[in-house]
Amino acid sequence: MTQVGGSPDGEEFEITLFGPGYGEGIVLHTGDGRWAIIDSCTNADGEPLAFRYLQSIGVDPTNEVDLIVATHWHDDHIRGMAALVRACKKATFCCASVLCDHEFLAITHALEKHHFSSIGSGVHEIHEVFSHLASKQPKPVFAIANRRILSKGACEIWSLSPRDSNFLSFLRSINQLLPSQGRSKRRIPSLSPNRISVVLWIKLADIIVLLGSDLEKPGWIEILQDTARPNGKASVFKVAHHGSQNAHEPRVWRQMLEDEPVAVVTPWRIGHRSLPSQQDVQRILSCTPNAYATTKLKSPPRSSRRRSNMIRRTLRESGIELRRISGPTGMIRIRWSLHSQDGWRIEKIGSACHLEDFVT
């Protein structure tokens, strides 16, 4: 991992966002040496990036993490989550209430036990997490709209979504994707629009952070219409759904964010599709000049795995090139102190960049 220095002081807050090009994760210093982890992605060795980062700055994640949040179950947000939950022994796990719904759990179990694949998946991670939590303390907390999920010292964390009304449609959609006779074995694809993502509203002393997860527009409209949500405007925004147009709601920028907030995008690429697009970049920059990307998202490097000449020749003759799914790890780290007059310090680490320098 890139040189990242030491851990923050007890009175210094930190939010660090990782995004190697596929997957995202966030760590949050809530003060006094206590930490929270939101979502998980892995490095080339399959280790959770958040865990490795905390170790690299001298933090013991086993004992110093209070909260782990899985905002939703998509592969790019949940890779390594089960390993993280097992390793962070003191942490409370939090996810959307619907993921611990009886029907959803029954489906994950049936998929796991009788439709095995060696490829990891969101379903597999969720199943592993709940299997582990069944015999562990503390018990998980479940996120729904306007629920305070952590209150410790100067830190409060609230979930603003999802709403109960979205649960039934989610379960119906999942049900339609279940395996049926004669179809090829397949993974359950991501559902769109994503309305069950957990959006987090985090108050660290007098600074508010809004983490948009992958919530799409219909979900944001529900949050905006909700009069019971916590007051205050955020100065730091994790742009929802990798900067995609389908998660952009202009009123979020006007009503929930300060003018020209710090905005961070975690780029995403799969096959020939990638986010944010050039139009997305222009749109975000028109909302705030203080926008960053966790990686430049150039074409991922060729696979470095060694293979025999015969395999390489066969691939070459078929016109097939193997590539890694993500590039080098990049991160945006923001630190600020309770008593400092200097404001915050923003660091672009690894392949991270200002959004103006972003290359799709």
Added chain:
Amino acid sequence: MLELDRSTAQFQTHSVAVSSSLHEYFSEEDQIRHIERTIPRVLRNGTAAHATDSYGIDRLAEKEAGFSNSEPLAEETLRILNFPRRHKSELPTRTLYPLQEWEGYIVEIRTSDFVARLVDLTAGSICEEEAVIPLAEVSDKDAAKMDLGSIFRWVIGYERSLSGTKKRVSQIVFRDLPAFTETDLRAGQTWASEIVRLLKP
């Protein structure tokens, strides 16, 4: 013991008759499988009518073997019968020697190719790679099974043909999925009830 001997003899006669009729249509292994499926039903029912396929081969074989009026045997006798297996042919068969195997799933399908995420089963890696694979690499039969998220096995290796010739092959096979059964769902419901009881106050 008498019954066992009689059945064995009948089986041998029957199998010869069936295999000669099947020879034109099926490989030797298929014939053996077919015979093993058919014989117990014949012994149980005294007729092979239920095992008749669209070619009418079982009826013909039964007639030739003089087998259609044989008496049904007791259940107990059927359980102890151990039918002799025919020896497989010594002739060379087509054999695949895999050198590299991946498991993959489709993330994007385009007009002439598809994008897949792969894990290297040969290296035992959990880290995924991505590849754009021409649709020409997939057989017509398997192409019909392709969908977003479909899981497949990809093998590159050598194939030794019947004549002993060795050639390089790249084979992509989509895996068929068994539908959920009542048992799957019941097990899921039981597990889910336990998790909800333990985790949701």
